[in-house]
Amino acid sequence: MIPIVYTVYGFAIFFMIAWICLWLIHIMALSYSKWKLHRTVDRSVPEQPYLGVSVLKPLTGVDPNLFSNLETFFTMSYPTYELLFCVESEHDPAVMLVHSLMKKHPAVAARLFVGGARVGVNPKINNMQPAYAEARHPLLLVSDSGIRMREESLLDMVQHMAEDVAIVHQMPFAHDAEGFAATYEKVYFGTAQARMYLGADFLGINCHVGMSSLIRRAALEEAGGLAAFGDFLAEDYFMAKAVVARGWRMRVASLPALQNAGDKSVGAMQARLRRWARLRIAMVPTTALLEPLSECLPLGAGAAWAAGRLLGAEPLPFFLVHVLLWFLSDWLMLRSVQNGAPPFSKVEFLLAWVWSECCAPLVLAAALLHPQISWRTRSYRLDWGGRAHELKPKLKF
CATH class of the missing domain: 3.90.550.10 (Spore Coat Polysaccharide Biosynthesis Protein SpsA; Chain A)
Structure with missing residues (x-):
């Protein structure tokens, strides 16, 4: 049986490798956006x-x-x-x-x-x-x-x-519009979505x-x-x-x-994100395991714990610096995708960014717990691999 200490260090090394890889994706996507x-x-x-x-x-x-x-x-x-x-x-x-x-x-x-x-x-x-x-x-x-x-x-x-x-x-991006929901949409598509989309395109991964x-x-x-x-x-x-x-x-x-x-609306935006998460999970099941590590807060928490185990770093300062650098990187990414300053203040960006990052793990959890997909007035069940079956509405007596 593998000693517990080796298992702990194995997880710590895994989190640090994931953290380094995500920061390389940040740098690569931001650089690629400037060129592309x-x-x-x-x-x-x-x-x-x-x-x-x-x-x-x-x-x-x-x-x-x-x-x-x-x-x-x-x-x-x-x-x-x-x-x-x-x-x-x-x-x-x-x-x-x-x-x-x-x-x-x-x-x-x-x-x-x-x-x-x-x-x-x-x-x-x-x-x-x-x-x-x-x-x-x-x-x-x-x-x-x-x-x-x-x-x-x-x-x-x-x-x-x-x-x-x-x-x-x-x-995918968003046209300029007013309101928190529009800011939330633009922040999501101009940061998290843009980073993974451009990174996947640069690496030749299907992101269509x-x-x-x-x-x-x-x-x-x-x-x-x-x-x-x-x-x-x-x-x-x-x-x-x-x-x-x-x-x-x-x-x-x-x-x-x-x-x-x-x-x-915020609700409509999150419904879209849940639907897309369910589709990704059905098409590529490893999404359920790896996707949380692409999010700022879960990855930062795991990397902070790993840095404490492997490097003797203080977890809380490590986590806070990680979040600050992620926030600044996303601001630069949004400006690159927007091709200039976004149509809202830095305070509005901060509020929408915090909301987006805090909701991301919850959206994925909801997609895992409720795999049925609702699209307009129809509902579907997905097989592993992505093939869909339409669910007929239940008759009410």
Whole structure:
């Protein structure tokens, strides 16, 4: 039997290695963000014309920002593209809004597809399937309803689409908005999410989030087309996995995706984080063991204890210095992703950062304790590996 003292020192060494690795990821992600993000988009006329793009926009319902968000797609600076709006029902209020935008911008090629086609349990895939079948161009931009597009974003994405690249995706971020919930969202996506996203991209790890993703249609067809991913809720991850397995590459665009949903709330944000955590746990079960070590407070506590055991350091000062340096590193990361000062004060950043870091372990714990996934009006159960099964609502008598 291994003596207890060896077990204790083994855990201490493990925590110190994890702590060093996370700080290397901090440095790597921050340095990479300075090089990767917000490059100047080349607006000169290319020798070869840019490929046409079919933009798939799945819609469900209307929020206060939907009209302005969708209008940014009608005003993109790109020579050849079409907008394909998708709704499940002709009674969806988004239908009237889309018709008004199409009437306002008659010069932009746009079509509306109603009804979807059931090819699996994923409602987003089902909603987009008819538009996917009718898309006219070799490049597809899958874009969630809450995305606000910069004028040059599509051009930036296409310029990253080299001959051996099949997917160019935008790193998730948030559009400027007022209120604590908006600050919380921007802090999360500009710090913890950005750090892991950029670190994974630099290391060649699949970090594909499909909220704003440009896909080479020929590569997607090689993987079975859109319908092949209808039984996965995390269709973006499995789509990227299948495409890369066939020898294609992925790249992250230099301009982040701007989420701009009009119904921001702390509860809605945490519900999203819990849903994503459940998906990660089902797809990569080791997430449940390793993900807490990517968070500031659990990692800092473990490293402080380990430093006391191995180096004779005082745990409390070690922990406090760790938290302070993590906070400063995240402030620098947010400024890099924002490309300047964020639209709130340092005090507001501090409050949102503390809230985000304190909630992170609780979000993961909730995902582990309640694995069922709720998405809009539907509920799902996930198998290990990520395949989803829709749960039928219980009848009430």
